Amino acid sequence: MKASQKPLALGQQDQIRRRPLKLITAIALSAVGAIALNAAHAQSTSSSIFGRAPADSTITVHSDNGATRHGSPNNKGRYSFSSLIPGTYIVSLERNGQTLAKVQGVPLFASRASQVDFVCDNDQCTGTFGR
The missing domain is CATH 1.20.5 (Single alpha-helices involved in coiled-coils or other helix-helix interfaces)
Structure with missing residues (x-):
């Protein structure tokens, strides 16, 4: 010390x-x-819509709050819209500017995705909603 x-x-x-x-x-x-x-x-407050559709089409999602987005399926016929706010959506299948099929009342909840598939046989197209 x-x-x-x-x-x-x-x-x-x-x-x-x-x-x-x-x-x-x-x-x-x-x-x-x-x-x-x-x-x-x-924690996410957004959601997504995904599914299958003919590769030569356009998919449009329109929410009950007025937001609209357009996109196209990839070459395997898959599409996805991410970062969508929760609400109720209309998902449409379009080709050459014409609506071929529409699925209404698709619910989106925070952090959950909804699946909407479109199938076309001989120019008759239908859409189905599934979780």
């Missing part, structure tokens, strides 16, 4: 030993809080 240092009292020695433990505890609690905060933001 240096001449200028005074010996520490017993209580002061315990405080010095506990500082690293307090620091580690504070860091651990902060990390847990950050994980919990990120988990709350990970």
Whole structure:
């Protein structure tokens, strides 16, 4: 011990030993809080509509709140619309500007997808809704 240092009292020695433990505890609690905060933001409030349709068609989704989106199936006949807000939708199959089939009342709930498939036989097209 240096001449200028005074010996520490017993209580002061315990405080010095506990500082690293307090620091580690504070860091651990902060990390847990950050994980919990990120988990709350990970919950989705949007949904999607997906399905099958003829590859040469256009699919239109129209919500009860006025939003409309258009898209085309890929070369395997699959389509998907993501990031849709919950509500009730009309899903239409179109070709050359004409509506060939329509499925009304498709419900979308937060974090859930709805499936709407279209099938065409000899220019007669039908759509079916399934979960």
